[in-house]
Amino acid sequence: MRIPRLHILQPLPLEQTITLEAAASHYVGKVLRMQEKQEIILFNDFSEQVSAHIVSLSKKSVSVFVNAPVAGPPPSSLHTHLGQVMSRGERMDFAIQKATELGVDEITPLFSSRCEVKLDHHRQAKRVAHWQQIAISACEQSGRIDVPRIHSPQTLSHWFDSTQAEAKLVLHPHQTNPLALHAAPASCALLIGPEGGLTQQEVEQAYAHGYTGLSLGPRILRTETAPLAALTLLQYIWGDL
Helix, strand or coil: CCCCEEECCCCCCCCCEEECCHHHHHHHHHHCCCCCCCEEEEECCCCCEEEEEEEEECCCCEEEEEEEECCCCCCCCCEEEEEEECCCCCHHHHHHHHHHHCCCCEEEEEECCCCCCCCCHHHHHHHHHHHHHHHHHHHHHHCCCCCCEECCCEEHHHHHHHCCCCEEEEECCCCCCCHHHCCCCCEEEEEECCCCCCCHHHHHHHHHCCCEEECCCCCCCCCCCHHHHHHHHHHHHHCCC
16 A cells, blocks of 8 residues: 655654644645554655654644655756746646656746736735645655745746756757757756747747757647656656656
8 A cells, every 4th residue: 555645844853753734734634534553754845755653643733753764766867947838727737747747846937928827926926836736746646855946937038047057948849959969968947838839039039048949749739748748858868767
């Protein structure tokens, strides 16, 4: 039987009993309906992962005894930063979930001229918190310890000016340069446009900032499918797949 994994925000001192934070206690007790003595894997933002077992449960709190450290998969040798122009509905959620499962390190939601998503400052903060939770859930499911950071939405111009990486790629259907001909970089920034694609002016702006075009073949992929295919390709050629 698979042992549940849960991300928490608190430290994980070995061979001590800790009371889980309210949200984690609710999830363990009310959602998973776990019982005393059952095992659970806990990990946090400090790259700590441990085995633990439940010692007590109440209506509002769960206490666990932290047993021992548990080794997790090493991070990919390729640091990837995905710049994804935002899409409506659940498509952005899907892109973030799958990018996390494929080892992305950072994700920046982007505005472009063809972006249909409009967010004020308050709604931006709520969406970032929502997307960060999706990334956490994907880590819990996939076995990752390091949770990717979801940045606040940016304009393309800000992305071009602020993003640093050894390799910079923009998804473009008419580009044919093979990645295998490039030396393996330590870091890569990947830019993916909206459903209607980036405008020619935006593509040229990317080229002016040192980006190279990347094609995924003769078919045009949807905006939520493109990062899945592109990140798989990058990790296969330069990373850990």
